[in-house]
Amino acid sequence: MKNTLYDRLEYDAIKTEWHTWMSETAQALRHTDICRFGTWRELERLSKNIPAMRWLVCKLDGYNINPSPDVPALAAIFILACYCPDNRVLGYVVDTLMLCYRTSDRKGLLMCARIHSVVNRNEEYSHLNGLYNIMMGFFLKEFARFLGPEWKGGSFLTENDFREAERYLPDFKASGFKEMVLARVTSQMTGEELARRCNMSNTAFRERFKETFGTTVSHWLRERKKDRILNSLLHTDLPISKISDHNGFRNDSTFSEYCRRNFGSAPSEIRKNKTLTKT
Incomplete structure (x- = not known):
């Protein structure tokens, strides 16, 4: 070519x-x-x-x-x-x-x-300043998607892509502690697993986490799980059994009990109420 x-x-x-x-x-x-x-x-x-x-x-x-x-x-x-x-x-x-x-x-x-x-x-070359601003906007938008809730979908850029972009865009930072945690946490991860993914000892990680997020790792993971499940029920068409499976529940009855305890309704009722609210 x-x-x-x-x-x-x-x-x-x-x-x-x-x-x-x-x-x-x-x-x-x-x-x-x-x-x-x-x-x-x-x-x-x-x-x-x-x-x-x-x-x-x-x-x-x-x-x-x-x-x-x-x-x-x-x-x-x-x-x-x-x-x-x-x-x-x-x-x-x-x-x-x-x-x-x-x-x-x-x-x-x-x-x-x-x-x-x-x-x-x-x-x-001042004529390229506008180009830089456009690139910054693109990478910031994709980084927000990358870090966003799983139910919204992710970015076409990878974690390594964002780290490479840091070398070229002085105003773009993807390697802070908070960003690292958000980039590496997964739906069924424990605090110990997250610490390992961040290449830190469990003790050091928990201390840094509390300083940065203002809460404990376990509480943050629990709240994140609740948000993820509620968003999946309210904003996706995923079958309830799939949502249950994706979040580590062994069966639908256990998942149903979790929803009643945390949201006050069974999964099917949450979806039904959402539909009734819209109509």
């Missing part, structure tokens, strides 16, 4: 005034190593030809391809476009980022963040 795309751009430039520039640019793109920032310098120089850059992004838009920066050839073009301080070219950069997010292209989204962090590491 790398040579095919660059060859196509060179061919389309033959009858234009950008023929020489595109030939130089194609060569620079071919020699760009995503992992060696020194190879990006020639792209920075070539990006200063604003009319040529406008022609380039117009051509790319016309090709109707998915410009995922996860593809090396397209990542090099994304680098080139990031260096160009022109609004029309910046539109291509933003559109690429937006498409990565809309298509849940996690590798492409992270590559956008990585390239931005290198290109604008000295904050000399």
Whole structure:
């Protein structure tokens, strides 16, 4: 794909005034190593030809391809476009980022963040500030989904993705104690298991937990379980037997007794009352 795309751009430039520039640019793109920032310098120089850059992004838009920066050839073009301080070219950069997010292209989204962090590491390209803000919004939104209740569904990004994003976005933090606990707790986990998942001794974990959450681990887990069960009954169509099983109950009668004790009604009654309330 790398040579095919660059060859196509060179061919389309033959009858234009950008023929020489595109030939130089194609060569620079071919020699760009995503992992060696020194190879990006020639792209920075070539990006200063604003009319040529406008022609380039117009051509790319016309090709109707998915410009995922996860593809090396397209990542090099994304680098080139990031260096160009022109609004029309910046539109291509933003559109690429937006498409990565809309298509849940996690590798492409992270590559956008990585390239931005290198290109604008000295904050000399102020035209990229808006791009940074959009990326921050995306990662914060997905992190909230990642940490949110299980019944609402999660994020297409993983815990490792968020930790990688921390390296590229100075204002994004996913490694605090609270975030670590929320990211690693599961529906049937005990306090001891949670401490192990957080790589801490049980004693140290409980002390830190009380300082951070203002309550004990056991109480927090109990309340979390109650919230999860109630939300599942009220806001999902999961069969009651599935909700019971997912939360560690051996049989439906035990689950029914739990609901009566904690919510004052049997599971079926909770759902029935919810339906009656809506009508």
